[in-house]
Amino acid sequence: AQTVTQSQPEMSVQEAETVTLSCTYDTSESDYYLFWYKQPPSRQMILVIRQEAYKQQNATENRFSVNFQKAAKSFSLKISDSQLGDAAMYFCAYRSAVDKIIFGKGTRLHILP
Amino acid sequence: DTGVSQDPRHKITKRGQNVTFRCDPISEHNRLYWYRQTLGQGPEFLTYFQNEAQLEKSRLLSDRFSAERPKGSFSTLEIQRTEQGDSAMYLCASSNEGLAGGETQYFGPGTRLLVL
Numbered sequence: 768a769q770t771v772t773q774s775q776p777e778m779s780v781q782e783a784e785t786v787t788l789s790c791t792y793d794t795s796e797s798d799y800y801l802f803w804y805k806q807p808p809s810r811q812m813i814l815v816i817r818q819e820a821y822k823q824q825n826a827t828e829n830r831f832s833v834n835f836q837k838a839a840k841s842f843s844l845k846i847s848d849s850q851l852g853d854a855a856m857y858f859c860a861y862r863s864a865v866d867k868i869i870f871g872k873g874t875r876l877h878i879l880p
Numbered sequence: 881d882t883g884v885s886q887d888p889r890h891k892i893t894k895r896g897q898n899v900t901f902r903c904d905p906i907s908e909h910n911r912l913y914w915y916r917q918t919l920g921q922g923p924e925f926l927t928y929f930q931n932e933a934q935l936e937k938s939r940l941l942s943d944r945f946s947a948e949r950p951k952g953s954f955s956t957l958e959i960q961r962t963e964q965g966d967s968a969m970y971l972c973a974s975s976n977e978g979l980a981g982g983e984t985q986y987f988g989p990g991t992r993l994l995v996l
Contacts, residue, residue: 864981870922
């Protein structure tokens with residue numbers, strides 16, 4: 768069975784600084800997708816970034832980028848120029864091609880002004 | 881607003897009562913998912929539909945839980961004889977899956993259930 772592990776329950780970063788959230792996963796499949804979702808307090812879960820496993824190039828979305836290491840089964844999220852609005856729970860998630868999403872337990876990110 | 885909507889947003893009930901939640905997916909999305917999220921945890925998969933067909937159910941979905949998507953549009957999740965352990969946020973998500981799969985799932989705001 769696939770698993771997703773986020774080893775950092777909480778992290779803090781100074782506003783305008785860069786922070787990296789870690790995620791590892793376990794799977795025997797070769798075709799899959801990885802996601803980072805953001806869940807602000809009492810608000811809706813929204814997609815931050817996605818990565819197709821068959822793509823070698825790391826995905827980027829404005830200030831958000833990933834470091835996808837397929838052989839190591841690692842999928843970290845880097846947030847540059849952190850802003851107060853980035854404070855949230857961040858969930859790493861795995862999905863096979865036609866299946867449900869499996870989420871990690873999340874990392875709570877605090878932004879220090 | 882064309883996003884995923886859920887109703888009600890909050891529900892308080894007494895142990896033993898039945899509750900029903902509704903999810904309206906993004907229009908024309910053929911996949912609809914239900915997840916459960918307890919405090920401080922990531923969402924856990926419950927079940928999903930491809931159009932009106934329920935394709936998979938988690939072992940978390942006991943006999944007291946039932947979900948339907950009768951016309952392939954909105955879905956309902958019913959919990960019978962609620963227990964305090966059912967207290968959680970129930971999330972709905974939808975996607976528009978093609979043959980290749982892997983489409984992004986879009987989440988609704990959730991229904992927060994509290995069983996007293």
